[in-house]
Amino acid sequence: MEITQLATDFRPRWTTYIRTTTVLFWAVHVAAVVGVVLCGFSWRGVGLALASYYVRMFVVTAAYHRYFSHRAFKTSRWFQFLLAVGAQSAAQNGVVWWAGHHRWHHKHSDKPEDVHSAKLRGFWYAHLGWIMRSDWNDTDERMVADLARFPELRWLNKPVVHILPTVALAIGFALIGGAQALVWGYFVSLVLLWHGCFSINSLAHLIGDKRYATGDESRNHWLLALLTTGEGWHNNHHHYQSSANQGFEWWQIDVTYYLLRLMAAVGLIWDLRRPPQAVIDAPRPAQLEAMDATTSRAA
Ligand SMILES: [Zn+2]
Ligand SMILES: [Zn+2]
Numbered sequence: 108m109e110i111t112q113l114a115t116d117f118r119p120r121w122t123t124y125i126r127t128t129t130v131l132f133w134a135v136h137v138a139a140v141v142g143v144v145l146c147g148f149s150w151r152g153v154g155l156a157l158a159s160y161y162v163r164m165f166v167v168t169a170a171y172h173r174y175f176s177h178r179a180f181k182t183s184r185w186f187q188f189l190l191a192v193g194a195q196s197a198a199q200n201g202v203v204w205w206a207g208h209h210r211w212h213h214k215h216s217d218k219p220e221d222v223h224s225a226k227l228r229g230f231w232y233a234h235l236g237w238i239m240r241s242d243w244n245d246t247d248e249r250m251v252a253d254l255a256r257f258p259e260l261r262w263l264n265k266p267v268v269h270i271l272p273t274v275a276l277a278i279g280f281a282l283i284g285g286a287q288a289l290v291w292g293y294f295v296s297l298v299l300l301w302h303g304c305f306s307i308n309s310l311a312h313l314i315g316d317k318r319y320a321t322g323d324e325s326r327n328h329w330l331l332a333l334l335t336t337g338e339g340w341h342n343n344h345h346h347y348q349s350s351a352n353q354g355f356e357w358w359q360i361d362v363t364y365y366l367l368r369l370m371a372a373v374g375l376i377w378d379l380r381r382p383p384q385a386v387i388d389a390p391r392p393a394q395l396e397a398m399d400a401t402t403s404r405a406a
Contacts, residue, residue, distance in 0.1 A: 203263075206250075217324050223309075233308050312324040
């Protein structure tokens with residue numbers, strides 16, 4: 108299916124909520140709440156949830172986003188496969204599907220064809236509503252021909268197969284740490300991780316500073332950057348998408364990039380792409396408007 112076939116009615120009908128994907132999605136939320144009630148609160152549990160959250164947030168941002176969607180660095184085929192398996196432990200579908208939809212978002216950002224425009228369709232649609240729809244289920248391989256040529260990635264992208272890494276992680280937590288580890292390390296952490304990641308689709312197009320004139324509503328916000336290991340510098344990212352770093356200034360904390368540098372130092376990845384200085388120094392939107400006004404007065 109071509110993902111150009113966007114329905115014009117973007118409000119999900121209630122029936123779209125009753126599908127295997129959406130039922131499992133809400134079941135994880137219920138399991139997190141019921142699990143905490145049954146197991147009881149514990150600081151060790153909170154620590155485990157946060158550790159599992161941040162490790163997987165790093166893999167989501169480094170793999171699903173910066174590597175598979177934007178090819179911001181290079182790596183070997185075996186490590187590429189490990190990155191895909193690691194990313195899919197975050198239960199956000201196959202890396203080929205993820206990259207295809209994300210590239211579509213950049214191509215049509217905040218235009219009617221955008222998968223999840225918060226500007227046009229509001230916070231909830233950008234955050235969750237689009238995921239509830241069945242018309243985004245398929246992968247348009249024309250958007251991701253560079254990834255679809257790898258049979259192992261196409262296999263990981265298949266229905267049912269794409270959830271195997273996250274199911275394996277859940278079983279691992281249960282076997283090693285019992286019910287406490289399963290609840291805090293998997294379910295609570297996964298709910299937080301989902302909403303942390305989804306906040307870049309929703310909040311990062313609604314709140315924060317527009318440093319660059321990108322023609323869309325992408326913004327930079329320090330809190331989102333801290334919660335998402337660097338993805339909150341989303342306006343920078345829309346300005347120069349293929350960069351391995353999304354924090355362009357020294358004070359823009361970008362933990363994913365620091366860890367990518369570490370991985371490059373030990374030879375796991377290489378050729379990290381960085382924005383040219385002229386791209387970083389591009390004028391602010393207000394400066395561009397002033398320059399436009401001067402030019403039109405002179406004409
Ligand atoms: Zn965006
Ligand atoms: Zn992106």
